[in-house]
Amino acid sequence: MSTAAALHSACLEYGFFYLDISKYVDPKEPEELTRLAREFFALPEEEKYKIALRNEDGARGYARLKENVTNGLADNHEGVDFYRPVEFPDRTKPLWGTNQWPSIPGFREKYEAWVEKMKKLGLAVMEAMATGLGMTPEEWEDLKSQVSNSFWVMRMIGYPPLPNDYQGFSCGAHKDYGCLTFLYADPTPGALEVFLERPGHLVQTAPDIPPSENVEQFGVWIKADPIPGCVVCNIGEMWEIWTNGLYKSTLHRVVHRSSNYRVSIPFFFEPNFDAFIKALPAALRLQDGEPKKPGKRAIEERKYEPVVYGQFLLSKVANNFDTNGVKSRYT
Structure with missing residues (x-):
């Protein structure tokens, strides 16, 4: 119960938290994934481009350096995307x-093993969050059915040092679309940044956001440096809908100015493709101020329109493509 309460507090306050997985996975396992990623990114460009996005559906495969674009600016990273396999x-x-896998020996086997572990972790964290929200067992089973066939996404991303005169970012400020992000990154400090709204700190939301959206807010950018044995977790926009805005998906970005080549491996635990996402009764009860009465009808005004996750995702992805490449939402 203390874990559930801690998760609830973190989602209310920050939308980001660290999760210690040292007793769940051998630390050498993600280190090996990082080694394999470095081996791939060190290949000649023509070799990497054998699994280019253009070979498939424009979403699965390799995107070269600066092919991803966020907020109209090219991101200074390269990456490979994998999605849940689909029928037909x-x-x-x-x-x-179809996913495109590097031909490096052992690569696919080890990355697919990581996918299975992250899927189980996703369900465990979802259940703890359901407890933190005060959901009944029946309500949890309903929520579980919406993520039991998760349309997961996994990336491996390589970040060279950001040039001092570069006008973009390693990865521009964005929010994640879906449910839960589990980010494993190498020990590089000072790269991942999270925006926190804080009274008394007047800053721009992010210099890389278009002028129409670049409004001043009270807040600060803070570092979310790796902690040994942990993954960095954040919630996506589906949790905003599920909780009627009680939880917020938080802006984050990557500004990598160290001299090394940074590698990160985010796993996105998403709802089912056909999941119907709407405000959860437990969240509405909390907003009514009466979490002790699960049978009471919620009267809190619903702030978010329900969505079918797959349609929501497709609408986002449709806006992520232009003649210069594929716009990114990931860290």
Whole structure:
């Protein structure tokens, strides 16, 4: 119960938290994934481009340096994207192609093992969050059914040092679309930044956001440096809908100015593709101020329109493509 309460508090206050997984996975396992990623990124460009996004559905595969764009600016990173396999794949349909795996020995086997562990971790964290929200067992089973066939996404990302005169970012400020992000990154400090709204600290939301959206807010950018044995977790926009705005998906970005080549491996535990996402009764009860009465009808005004996750995702991805490449939402 203390874990559930801590998660609830972190989601209310920050939308980000650290999760100690040292007793769940051998620390050597993600280190090996990082080694394999470095081996891939060190290959000649023509070798990496054998699994380019353009070979498939435009979402699964390799994106070269600066091919990803956030808020109109090229991101200074390269990466490979993998999605949950689908029945009857069709590379002409967005998101509906086949994953492209590097030919490095052991790569696919070890990364697929990581996917399975992160999927189990996702369900465990979801259950703890359900407890923190005060959901009944029946309500948790309903929520569980919305993520039991998660349309997960996994990336491996390589970040060279950001040039001092570069106008973009390693990865521009953004929010994640879905449910839960589990980020494993190498020990590089000072790269991942999280925006926190804080009275008394007047700053711009982010210099890389277009002028129409670049409004001043009270807040600060803070570092979210790696902690040994932990993954950095954050919640996506689906949790905003599920909680009627009680939880917020937080802006984050990557500014990598160290001299090394940084590697991160985020796993995105998402809802089912056909999941119908709407405000949860438990969240509405909390907003009514009466969490002790699960049978009481919630009267809190619903602030978010329900969405079908797959349609929401497709609408986002449709805006992530332009003639210069694929716009990114990941860290």
